[in-house]
Amino acid sequence: MQRRQFLNITLGALALAVVPASVKAEDFRTSKPAVWSAHKMDDAIKAMYGTTTTIEKGVKLSAANVAFDAGTMATAANGGAIPVDFSTKIEAKTIAVFQDSNPESAVCVYEVNKYSVNNYSIKIKMANPGTIKVIVEGTDGKLYSATQKLNVAKGGCEG
């Protein structure tokens, strides 16, 4: 209970701190807090988009420099910094990244704007082998996704 209260207070403070700097931008941590505390990938996706039904096409995803190829497993030598690249040509509203090996599932949510060229690269950490899923919310309201299974030789959350 205490932790919940603390979180609420911090999030409130964050919202106040963020709003003046970027009035238009949406902070998904404030607007959709359930996404960030969900432990299962499906729960997080549901909290974000209200459904887990996605169309598996139109999104390119590669992790640990291994091109996305359905059925194959990429291996990351260091779970502390796994390069994840993804791109899409779909007219998108938001793009979200999830994984299922850490205590919580959500990694990040991009808010796409009119200047965006949807080609991103980030580095993430994963504690165990698992699956990375990128979901693109199209302006047509449909969800497009790509998944990549990943083996992790050395966990990234031990610190």
Next chain:
Amino acid sequence: MKIKAKLKKGVVSVKAMAKHDMMTYNQAEKKTGNKDDANFITHISATCNGETVFDMSTSQFLSKNPIFKFKFKGEAFKKGDKLLMTWTDRKGNTENGKSKIK
């Protein structure tokens, strides 16, 4: 915060690195015994000439000193324009960085 921005063929490619520990709840508990000591970047955005060109909400699972690469359409911008980036972390700290588009 280190930022590199390059305009090429109408697209600006940006590579940015934020200096941050990105401590997860588990790491914080191991280190100090208190999960609430966890601290990580929660929101990061970039603007150019007052226009938002990049905006993301993040969790603790970005790597330590996370690197972000992204692109945006460059028709409205020119070389020499300033790209400003700001991150906010869980404790409310913010840091700004800026770079000229090359």
